[in-house]
Amino acid sequence: MEELANLFHGFAVALQPFNIMVMLLGIVLGVIIGVLPGLGGANGVAILLPLTFSMPPTSAIIMLSCIYWGALFGGAITSILFNIPGEPWSVATTFDGYPMAQQGKAGEALTAAFTSSFVGALFAVMMITVVAPLVASFALQFGPAEKFAVYFLAFCSFVGLSKEPPFKTVAAMMIGFALAAVGLDSITGQLRLTFGITELLNGFDFLIAVIGLFGIGEILLTMEEGLSFRGGNAKINLRVVLHTWKEMPAYWLTSLRSCLIGCWMGITPAGATPASFMSYGIAKRLSRRGKNFGHGEIEGVVAPETAAHAAGTAALLPMLSLGVPGSPTAAVLLGGLLIWGLQPGPMLFVEQKEFVWGLIASMYLGNLAGLLVVLTCVPIFAAILRVPFSIIAPLILVLCAIGAYSVHSSTFDVVMMLVFGVLGYLFKKCGYPLAPLVLAIVLGDKAEEAFRQSLLGSQGSLAVFFANGLVGTIMVLGLVALFWSAINQGWSRLRGAAA
Amino acid sequence: MSSQGRSAGPSHRAVELGVTLAIALFGIIVIVGSVKAGINWGAEGPRAGFFPFYVGLFIVASSAMNFRNTLREDDGGLFAEWTQLRQVMSVVVPTAIYVGALPFTGLYLASMIFIAWFMRWLGKYGWLTVAVVAIGMPVVTYLIFERWFMVPLPKGPVEEWLGL
Numbered sequence: 001m002e003e004l005a006n007l008f009h010g011f012a013v014a015l016q017p018f019n020i021m022v023m024l025l026g027i028v029l030g031v032i033i034g035v036l037p038g039l040g041g042a043n044g045v046a047i048l049l050p051l052t053f054s055m056p057p058t059s060a061i062i063m064l065s066c067i068y069w070g071a072l073f074g075g076a077i078t079s080i081l082f083n084i085p086g087e088p089w090s091v092a093t094t095f096d097g098y099p100m101a102q103q104g105k106a107g108e109a110l111t112a113a114f115t116s117s118f119v120g121a122l123f124a125v126m127m128i129t130v131v132a133p134l135v136a137s138f139a140l141q142f143g144p145a146e147k148f149a150v151y152f153l154a155f156c157s158f159v160g161l162s163k164e165p166p167f168k169t170v171a172a173m174m175i176g177f178a179l180a181a182v183g184l185d186s187i188t189g190q191l192r193l194t195f196g197i198t199e200l201l202n203g204f205d206f207l208i209a210v211i212g213l214f215g216i217g218e219i220l221l222t223m224e225e226g227l228s229f230r231g232g233n234a235k236i237n238l239r240v241v242l243h244t245w246k247e248m249p250a251y252w253l254t255s256l257r258s259c260l261i262g263c264w265m266g267i268t269p270a271g272a273t274p275a276s277f278m279s280y281g282i283a284k285r286l287s288r289r290g291k292n293f294g295h296g297e298i299e300g301v302v303a304p305e306t307a308a309h310a311a312g313t314a315a316l317l318p319m320l321s322l323g324v325p326g327s328p329t330a331a332v333l334l335g336g337l338l339i340w341g342l343q344p345g346p347m348l349f350v351e352q353k354e355f356v357w358g359l360i361a362s363m364y365l366g367n368l369a370g371l372l373v374v375l376t377c378v379p380i381f382a383a384i385l386r387v388p389f390s391i392i393a394p395l396i397l398v399l400c401a402i403g404a405y406s407v408h409s410s411t412f413d414v415v416m417m418l419v420f421g422v423l424g425y426l427f428k429k430c431g432y433p434l435a436p437l438v439l440a441i442v443l444g445d446k447a448e449e450a451f452r453q454s455l456l457g458s459q460g461s462l463a464v465f466f467a468n469g470l471v472g473t474i475m476v477l478g479l480v481a482l483f484w485s486a487i488n489q490g491w492s493r494l495r496g497a498a499a
Numbered sequence: 500m501s502s503q504g505r506s507a508g509p510s511h512r513a514v515e516l517g518v519t520l521a522i523a524l525f526g527i528i529v530i531v532g533s534v535k536a537g538i539n540w541g542a543e544g545p546r547a548g549f550f551p552f553y554v555g556l557f558i559v560a561s562s563a564m565n566f567r568n569t570l571r572e573d574d575g576g577l578f579a580e581w582t583q584l585r586q587v588m589s590v591v592v593p594t595a596i597y598v599g600a601l602p603f604t605g606l607y608l609a610s611m612i613f614i615a616w617f618m619r620w621l622g623k624y625g626w627l628t629v630a631v632v633a634i635g636m637p638v639v640t641y642l643i644f645e646r647w648f649m650v651p652l653p654k655g656p657v658e659e660w661l662g663l
Contacts, residue, residue, distance in 0.1 A: 050644075050648075050650050051643075051644070051648045051650065053648075053650065054648060054649055165565070165568065167561045167564040167565050167568065168561075168565055170557060170561040171522055171558060171561040171562055171565060174526075174554050174555075174557040174558045174561065175522065175525065175558060177550075177551070177554045178525070178526075178529045178551055178554050178555060178558065181529075181550065181551040181554065185536070185547035187543070187544075187547075188541070188543060188546065188547050190536060190537075190546070190547040191536075191547075192532060192533065192535075192536035192547045192548055192551065193529065193532035193533070193536070193551060194532075195528075195532060216594070219590065220587050220590060220591065223586045223587050223589070223590050224579055224583045224584070224586055224587050225583075226583070226586060388622060390617065390618055390621045390622030390624075391618055391622060391624075391632060393590065393617065393621075394613055394614040394617035394618065395614065395632075395636055397590075397594055397597075397613070397617075398610045398613065398614065398636065398637075398640075401597070401598065401601070401606070401610075402606065402640060402644065402652060405601075405606070405652065405653060406644070406650045406651075406652065409651065409653075411598075411601050411602040411653060414598050414601055415598055415599075417598075418591075418594055418595060418598050421591075421594075422591060425587070426514070426518050427518070429511075429514070429578065429579070430514065430515045430518050431515075432518075448550040451550060452544060452545050452549070452550065455544065455545055456544040456545070460540065460545075
């Protein structure tokens with residue numbers, strides 16, 4: 001019951017007038033970020049991170065997490081109205097959302113999408129409320145070997161579960177680790193991999209990488225496609241909303257299934273995008289109206305939106321309780337914690353109760369506020385998309401430059417941002433995943449530290465990672481995740497041979 | 500998309516092989532740097548180059564696999580058409596100039612010129628629209644970042660002259 005008291009205390013924190021203000025500001029900025037091409041959740045949060053340097057940490061994380069919720073909501077608007085997914089996780093929403101809009105049912109589709117998003121997020125937040133303190137108190141007993149095992153598991157899941165070729169995922173991830181290693185070695189205090197270049201003394205900041213890879217890279221991709229927006233008008237009135245809400249309980253099973261898929265995919269670092277596709281695919285196979293999917297079926301909007309939002313929210317669970325972010329955006333939030341002087345990981349739940357529970361409470365309130373904002377303001381946000389790209393693009397580029405500069409007040413970082421931008425464009429075109437690269441830059445130092453400390457304790461023997469049941473289990477889980485696709489193939493071949 | 504026949508451009512395979520080679524080269528640089536920092540055990544345990552050395556090995560090894568896979572799977576597709584790449588370069592080149600000019604001109608002046616150029620050249624807008632956006636955006640930025648959130652941004656001679 002202590003958690004309940006903590007949660008109520010958290011609500012008291014989140015309901016302070018200043019925090020409500022930054023919450024609403026965050027939601028509105030987030031929706032705009034979600035609507036605009038080239039400004040995604042991760043780099044949107046990264047660009048706006050410097051704005052929070054002077055705020056108290058709790059208000060700062062409330063604002064940044066609300067930007068994230070807003071971006072999750074915003075992605076659905078462009079998918080349904082313009083058939084342009086503002087975010088990768090809303091691609092699956094276009095399959096049925098856009099046909100609905102073409103049939104004049106844009107209002108229904110939008111209401112269904114927003115409501116499902118809200119349901120998915122609510123489910124995930126409740127799960128976080130219950131599970132996160134347990135995981136954190138469990139993780140308090142972790143030594144360096146267990147810590148490394150958790151990182152190992154997280155990165156192996158990337159290789160095994162992502163749809164990109166495994167060796168490309170490994171390459172991208174290892175590039176991230178190498179970039180993280182540049183500069184001062186935190187254990188020996190020695191310089192490494194700087195090759196005498198003074199600008200590299202402080203290493204690569206992952207925020208610069210995020211802004212370049214996701215922000216600039218995305219703009220370059222959009223330029224290549226020569227984007228032009230065409231789309232219908234968005235009209236939502238109370239009658240449509242109520243009418244849609246009356247229909248939605250019929251899809252409770254789809255909704256629940258999507259919530260579970262989303263939570264699972266969010267905790268393991270697979271993320272919101274595969275969650276939305278998987279949920280859509282399963283709903284299509286299991287639904288009685290599965291044949292209609294793709295022609296404007298409301299269930300085809302409910303399934304991916306619920307899962308994407310649940311996954312996006314659930315990604316914060318490992319970030320809060322273990323210090324291992326489940327998505328690039330969660331990684332940026334984790335970077336924020338470090339900047340505000342907080343040490344992410346299980347100790348947060350002990351030392352920073354007000355921060356943690358204020359954040360969790362703000363997730364409930366922020367998503368509710370988000371639902372109200374998007375339902376009432378859709379036409380305004382849709383109008384933003386009619387601003388031509390040749391105006392939006394330079395503004396976003398300037399914003400990215402400002403964001404990159406203000407992290408360390410360094411113009412060299414702005415140059416690096418552009419380099420990462422071109423890299424992001426090339427990587428994306430060649431099928432290298434960007435998320436593991438970013439996560440490796442964030443976690444590289446910590447993973448290395450845990451690894452070296454474990455080895456130090458065992459005099460260099462790798463057996464330390466299988467020394468007890470706990471660490472051994474996590475490592476084996478990691479190996480299973482790593483070879484998941486191979487195991488899967490072998491299994492189906494065995495079954496094929498038996499049949 | 501590019502089935503019209505008139506499309507020309509670098510093949511996807513060539514670009515991907517190039518990217519893979521660049522990554523492998525990066526891996527070799529990491530290995531060399533790690534060896535310089537020391538990859539064996541010192542008095543305080545594994546030395547600074549220990550971890551990145553294996554990271555570098557992984558980069559080279561996985562690049563070798565990627566190289567092999569790319570060689571095998573050639574669908575003959577294009578990376579992008581030349582016209583598309585020209586579009587991309589029309590953003591990269593001015594952005595590079597903008598980024599290079601930042602330390603000397605300050606953020607505001609460079610941003611105004613950059614936005615104006617972009618809108619006028621690629622968007623073909625009238626001068627009035629161009630002026631409103633190109634001047635308005637830096638002013639709003641100044642108010643939000645420097646005044647309200649107190650985040651200092653790079654300034655050049657013009658700002659100094661104005662006394663901001």
